[in-house]
Amino acid sequence: MTNSNETTPTTPSGLLPATVGVLGGGRMGAGIAHAFLTRGSKVVVVERNEEAARGAQGRVAASVAASFDRGVLEGDRSEVLQRFETSVDYADFALCDLVVEAVPEDEKLKADALRAVAKHLSPSAYLATNTSSLSVSGLAESLARPESFLGLHFFNPVPASTLIEVVVAEKTSEETVAAARRWVSGLGKTAVVVRDAPGFASSRLGVAIALEAMRMVEEGVATAEDIDNAMVLGYKHPVGPLRTTDIVGLDVRLGIAEYLHSTLGDRFAPPQILRDKVAAGELGRKTGRGFYDWS
Incomplete structure (x- = not known):
């Protein structure tokens, strides 16, 4: 870019x-x-x-x-x-x-x-x-x-x-x-x-979308690629929420989600799939794997 x-x-x-x-x-x-x-x-x-x-x-x-x-x-x-x-x-x-x-x-x-x-x-x-x-x-x-x-x-x-x-x-x-x-x-x-408010505007909205996208992967609603394509093609987002998460870093997103969970309540509770990936060292682009394979 x-x-x-x-x-x-x-x-x-x-x-x-x-x-x-x-x-x-x-x-x-x-x-x-x-x-x-x-x-x-x-x-x-x-x-x-x-x-x-x-x-x-x-x-x-x-x-x-x-x-x-x-x-x-x-x-x-x-x-x-x-x-x-x-x-x-x-x-x-x-x-x-x-x-x-x-x-x-x-x-x-x-x-x-x-x-x-x-x-x-x-x-x-x-x-x-x-x-x-x-x-x-x-x-x-x-x-x-x-x-x-x-x-x-x-x-x-x-x-x-x-x-x-x-x-x-x-x-x-x-x-x-x-x-x-x-x-x-x-x-x-x-x-x-x-x-000044938890997550400000950008992080709060971005994380909310990303967490729901993760839950959809977790529930088998659709693949990461199809969920991202829905937002890119349907809502004109330049990058889908899961690919964005990989670029930002799953560990970073988890930290933000945990903070928002503690301040704004259960709607920001991190999905288990996010915790599991971070625990496994799948942090996104910087480690070669997250919701996508970057190798």
């Missing part, structure tokens, strides 16, 4: 932060770094150790190279990468105008990481979490400046996705929300602004 909105400005537009930090350089973190980097911001990704930092460096460099090779980016690719660096020191966030946390979807891990980042931010900097379902208000509770904090839910793959869900926590200021709208526009994407 490509995003026709991708361009390579030599300097960031007035809509974007000049310097952006990303905590965590996995698939999502690298994608977020790519998005800001190819729109002209300077980007630093901070990782837990040197090995992880090298991995993040490679992922971002490969992503940028692929965009140039496909022709969606033009100009000097070396100039783009000159604005990118990795680090293992949180102090390198001190000069950032915005830092986006992109560590795994674990509430304690994210809360601890956000507190650690916040210690190094300038008084004018913004902080965001890339959570897809956790309470942004809950994550803000231990932050000294909750008014400058919100959720920025990017979608995978970030370079190709045109949506960012802006999640407004209880103490997020209107000025912070306005700034987030500007950033999303500067990235060439569309903002959907939602109040």
Whole structure:
């Protein structure tokens, strides 16, 4: 997939932060770094150790190279990468105008990481979490400046996705929300602004459809392929709910479903087929098998 909105400005537009930090350089973190980097911001990704930092460096460099090779980016690719660096020191966030946390979807891990980042931010900097379902208000509770904090839910793959869900926590200021709208526009994407609630809008709807599709497979109603085709051909979804689950990761979907089950009730109870597949290590595309064979 490509995003026709991708361009390579030599300097960031007035809509974007000049310097952006990303905590965590996995698939999502690298994608977020790519998005800001190819729109002209300077980007630093901070990782837990040197090995992880090298991995993040490679992922971002490969992503940028692929965009140039496909022709969606033009100009000097070396100039783009000159604005990118990795680090293992949180102090390198001190000069950032915005830092986006992109560590795994674990509430304690994210809360601890956000507190650690916040210690190094300038008084004018913004902080965001890339959570897809956790309470942004809950994550803000231990932050000294909750008014400058919100959720920025990017979608995978970030370079190709045109949506960012802006999640407004209880103490997020209107000025912070306005700034987030500007950033999303500067990235060439569309903002959907939602109040902080379990699963927000996108995850809550997406997981609800996916869980029902899993129950249909479990009950023998139809194959995964036919269920997906029903949604693709009948409702014009670009990808069916079960293939999407494989792309996102069954373990990720299970974690979100368990959280929604605990907060919204039994309608989000994970089907046994999902638990069984995760227990068997069938996590989707990243392991070669989920509801589909990716080998």
